[in-house]
Amino acid sequence: MVTACVNRIGAEQMCLLLQSPLFAPFLHVKEMAASLWKNLFQITKERILQQRRAPLYNVAHGYEEELIKKKLQQFAGGSISLSKEDNGVRLLTLNNPKLMNAFTGTMMVELQERVTELENWKDGKGLIIYGAGNTFCSGSDLNAVKAISNSQDGMNMCMFMQSTLTRLMRLPLITVALVQGKAFGGGAELTTACDFRLMTPGSEIRFVHKHMGLVPGWGGAARLVRIVGSGAALRLLSGATRVDPERALHLGLSEETLSSSDETRALEEARVWLSQYTEGPASVIQAMKKVVAAGRELPLEAALRTEKDIFGTVWGGPANLQALARRPKHK
Secondary structure (H helix, E strand, O other), rough: HHHHHHHHHHHHHHHHHHHHHHHHOOHHHHHHHHHHHHHHHHHHHHHHHHHHHOOOOOOOOOOOOOHHHHOOOOOOOEEEEEEEEEEEOOEEEEEEEHHHOOOOOHHHHHHHHHHHHOOOOOOOEEEEEHHHHHOOOOOOOOOHHHHOHHEEEHHHHHHHHHHHHHHHHHHOOEEEEEEEEEEEEEEHHHHHOOOEEOOOOOOOEEOOHHOOOOOOOHHHHHHHHHHOOOHHHHHHHOOOEEEEEEHHHHHHOOOOEOOOOHHHHHHHHHHOOOOOOOHHHHHHHHHHHHHHHHHHHHHHHHHHHHHHHHOOOOOOOOOHHHHOOOOOOOO
């Protein structure tokens, strides 16, 4: 009977109903409510996670991921590291400073692996992405680009990186790109897959694809339109325009210009900036990111239904009950 009731009502009513006198004869109400909430939370979480990981492309599109990864791994160099910070924040570092942190094939594969790790991080709240050696990323390693210059290999890399950066964008974490030095080409595209961008003095973001006879291929154009609007995006892309910190603030491409370009100090400033949005339980921070992602990507009705499902995972949850127990006063 309890299961049938849960199937008929919304998750947001479940905990209230379970605490009503109707359920008193059955079991210990509190234990039953906690158990059902936990089961519902897990089911909803798994469904949302599956949606977030759903691939953009499949075999019907000519996308054979394992074969693509095998090809990319032929072009070695650099690395992508992931370190754990305090308070539910991690640091993802692009390590290829000799080439201004340009992406080699192995780095593309490692980025996907790091994103998978972050998708499975249950207690995460935030992520800072930055490049080693006081620069962000200059795009793709030209040696790899020349070696896979045929159309099919190019399309495969495009689909692989679009899929990886879409998963990065959908992470239930608040993500920040710390732009030091240059973020060119694919590096500029990577910044658009983050929720926010912070820039240091003297840094720049530049979509230089036109000079290579290309358009963005990692999803950067579509995301840029959503960040700055179609007119500004067209100007930045067609003009291969240099975007310094001041212009980035004006366009809404950057949130803030940090005071220092020193790597250590800039990272500390980025941590402090991010901390204002990651304070609180991980379950609530993750839920906030999920509802925003749904609102950004889905049609209104689908976004509302997703918001309802996510609401059901926190209503009556530990953070909600603790907040109610504190009986905060309205101000």
